[in-house]
Amino acid sequence: MDNRAEVREFLISRRAKVTPQQAGLPDVGDRRVPGLRRGEVAALAGVSVEYYAKLERGALGGVSASVLDAIARALQLDDAERTHLFHLAHAADGTSAGMRPRRRAGKRWTPRxxxxxxxxxxxxxxxxxxxxxxxxxxxxxxxxxxxxxxxxxxxxxxxxxxxxxxxxxxxxxxxxxxxxxxxxxxxxxxxxxxxxxxxxxxxxxxxxxxxxxxxxxxxxxxxxxxxxxxxxxxxxxxxxxxxxxxxxxxxxxxxxxxxxxxxxxxxxxxxxxxxxxxxxxxxxxxxxxxxxxxxxx
The missing domain is CATH 3.30.450.180 (Beta-Lactamase)
Known part of the structure; x- marks a missing residue:
């Protein structure tokens, strides 16, 4: 699967689910799409708008755990969503390859x-x-x-x-x-x-x-x-x-x-x-x- 597309669509979909009221922010101006603006997520996470926009375009490779945690808090991710975000980041920087379970190709698993x-x-x-x-x-x-x-x-x-x-x-x-x-x-x-x-x-x-x-x-x-x-x-x-x-x-x-x-x-x-x-x-x-x-x- 296209990791960058997965990251982009996941972050956009989670951002759309959080209202300004839920985030404790004033609802200022017309919103073309539901949820928070990129700038609001960036401010809540303590990163620049440019940096968050880069992440939302799918560039999660090499992002630190502290930044991922900050993004998860800003988007109010639950435990499953937070874990998913970290898995996407691991896939982006290649570390997920060593975490995959070993499988024998072409052999159907049967219980011991x-x-x-x-x-x-x-x-x-x-x-x-x-x-x-x-x-x-x-x-x-x-x-x-x-x-x-x-x-x-x-x-x-x-x-x-x-x-x-x-x-x-x-x-x-x-x-x-x-x-x-x-x-x-x-x-x-x-x-x-x-x-x-x-x-x-x-x-x-x-x-x-x-x-x-x-x-x-x-x-x-x-x-x-x-x-x-x-x-x-x-x-x-x-x-x-x-x-x-x-x-x-x-x-x-x-x-x-x-x-x-x-x-x-x-x-x-x-x-x-x-x-x-x-x-x-x-x-x-x-x-x-x-x-x-x-x-x-």
């Missing part, structure tokens, strides 16, 4: 047996994904929960991104809040693009989705980023109905670039009962039995 044993020990859904939103591994309940993604992949690599934007009927059914899920998906991809700007497979994915999905193209142009650590998600499973699940995500130290996500239902909740039913069916299916109960309608 020990990792699969760990996943299978969890009684709730557990999955492993990469920054491109490929679903790489899961336990039995995670597999049952994400059946629509595996159906859409037709034997290939399940992809949250392709499923969300290219299998719209199934995705809208699986995600009751499809807009929220789509926003999160794109923000994670944009974050990954800043972290690893030389990932050819990510480039190809973004190009494919931008060409085939206006919904993706619109969201990609917003330059929103996200740290996806914990929260609550709502899913709809075709057999057991709505699932409101808390999730915790964590980076895998042994596999840089991969994320382990664990889901859990509130004890005693309808979702907990639905997961118990799904787990029972999954156990019977994997043991070759026929499920003995049907979901209530």
């Amino acid at each position: 047996p020990s990792l699969q044993w760990v996943l299978d020990k969890f009684t709730a859904p557990a999955i492993v994904r990469n920054g491109r939103m490929d679903l790489l591994a899961c336990n039995h309940l995670g597999r049952a929960m994400h059946d629509p993604l595996y159906d859409a992949a037709a034997g290939g690599q399940p992809s949250f991104a392709r499923f969300t934007f290219l299998d719209l009927d199934a995705a809208h059914d699986f995600y009751p809040d499809w807009d929220g899920a789509a926003d999160i998906c794109v923000a994670i991809l944009r974050t990954e693009a800043g972290r690893d700007p030389h990932d050819k497979e990510l480039h190809d994915l973004v190009g494919e989705l931008s060409t085939r999905s206006p919904d993706f193209r619109h969201r990609w142009s917003s330059h929103n980023v996200r740290t996806h650590g914990a929260g609550t998600k709502l899913f709809h499973h075709r057999d057991v109905g709505d699932l409101e699940l808390a999730y915790e995500s964590m980076d895998m130290i042994s596999d840089p670039g991969l994320t382990l996500t664990l889901y859990a239902a509130e004890p005693g909740s309808p979702t907990a009962h639905a997961l118990d039913l799904l787990a029972s069916w999954t156990a019977q299916t994997t043991s070759g039995q026929t499920p003995s109960a049907q979901p209530e309608t």
